[in-house]
Amino acid sequence: MEGSVFAEAIAGFETAVGRQWVYTSEEDVELYKDAYSPFWGEPEERLVSAAVAPESVEQVQQVLRVANAHRIPIYPISTGRNLGYGGSAPVYSGSVVLDLKRMNRILEVSERNASCLVEPGVSYFDLYRHIRERGLKLWIDCPDPGWGSLIGNALDHGNGYTMAPYRDHFGAHCGMEVVLANGELVRTGMGALPGAKTWQQSKYGFGPDIDGLFSQGNAGVVTKMGFWLMAEPEAYLSGTVQVYRHDDLAPLLDEFCALINSNGMTATTRLGSPLQLGRVFGIPPDPEHAALLDNPDVTPAELERYGMTHDLPYWTVDLKFYGGVEVVEAQWAHAVRRFTQKLPEARFSKGELVRFPLTDTQAAQVMDKASLGIPSLGAFFVGARSDANPVPSHGHFWLSPIIPLSAPDVLEAQKVFAQAFRDWGIRPLYRTLPQLYHPRAFYLLFGFALSEDAQTNRQTREIIRRMIKLAADHGWGEYRTAPAFMDDIMNVYSFNNHALLRLHERIKDAVDPNGILSAGRYGIWPKHLRKPAA
């Protein structure tokens, strides 16, 4: 691109948003680099040519008109805090970041309808404070980092930790406002009806539902989004099912599936294994247990024996219930009865009943904040300095294959990845047993540390690419990733000669013919940057 064209565009951006909100100095644009980049300090590092920070939808429209006229690549961010998945940096190096953080208005919160309408710069912390300050009987559902944007997280298919209708953040949205690449403004769902009274109550409006185009995509800039919130329940009750034999996993998950598919429990959960993982978060296993875990040939029977003598379950499943006091008590009793019928030796650990509302002091003391819709930054203990981790990482990034919710698949995935990690001589910074974000499948979470050493990061990237291929070979796909791996993952979604990607590309070419928006996001490139299929 000629410098004069770029300079003209910058002048146009300054006219649109005001000179102080266009960042071009090295000091300022450095702040937009991905703080957790797997390319840290390498030539492939995604760079930012400038950043523009509008405060209104009209300014966004004007910025896009200027960018479209000058064919300037634009990369919108909301709060820019999806660390581990790209942060505030573009996929296509050299893009101008459209920083929407200043668009931080909470436009509407309806207690009666349990919904909200927000701009992209609104974080989970912001909405939580807004609700608390007004004493509204509403809960939000937040992901691990509370400083993320409701809109950005939903558009990235982020998940939370309360009940199923709310923790799929994109699934919980209701209505969008979008600026297209040519600056045109579109409202989806009921919002297409001027004066609509149900934009945040009825999702579909009339005609094809196109909201999905704007999630994990690059067809427009979302400037408003509605969400359904959860009415504050009267009470919360949690507990844990504990089983002690390796072969208990199949009946445990069969009964768990029956429970969630009958709405006997709608909360998120995770499969646990104190025997396999040791005691998570802080307390290391004792020497005998550690020796067993370090032995790659340890058998389930050996672990079982240790568990029986040390009262450590082989498998656990957490159960969480939200509702009226008598309802959550009845749900717990119902679940205990069902699991006991299937697994007579199962043990149950019942938590304390929590009643709402909580005072600020009580809310601050909650440890499992996300399950109660309280945002925090506790997730950043991963990789941070601690007594168990005296050399902190410089960030981390994630890979999360989705596997079926069944014992054979859980055991196969454990075997496949454990063998691969041994073969490759690595140990992830963080790994979980399966997590239940969506009600019908498990997510496996693997976290990898970012290093200051480029060679180490190159090796980690290679491992990630091998894992993507290995997972795909077993029918397990990823749901989200950092820009470094978007092409790799899109490439394995290859049914019928990459028919889905080719459809995405045709849509991209139609709605953004100059290819200015978020080039390369989730593997969708504009035609002038498209590489021949591998």
Added chain:
Amino acid sequence: MRILSGLLCALIGTSSQLAWSAESRSATGEQVFQHWCVACHGEGPDKPGTGALQAKYKGRLPALLEKRSDLTEQLVKFYVRHGVSVMPPFRKTEISDADLTALATYLAHAHQ
């Protein structure tokens, strides 16, 4: 930015002479700290920044930033704009230069 705007409006409403005296910067700095920093650097077991500093200094220096007597304004500004370990840098649309000055002044004197 909303914090700063709100405070400035309030100050102008009472006495424009007060704007950006050292006292007003310090008051705003505490608000900036509460808004942006306390979720990691506040008190409590779920604060990774406090946990990391406890692990680093093991009591030789306070784990809570507001209790540190060795923080200079320059040091605070450096870490906010450059990050350290898993703490990322903060952009100017998040913490403006004016907010950062207020925050730095606050943390340099909060222990007193």
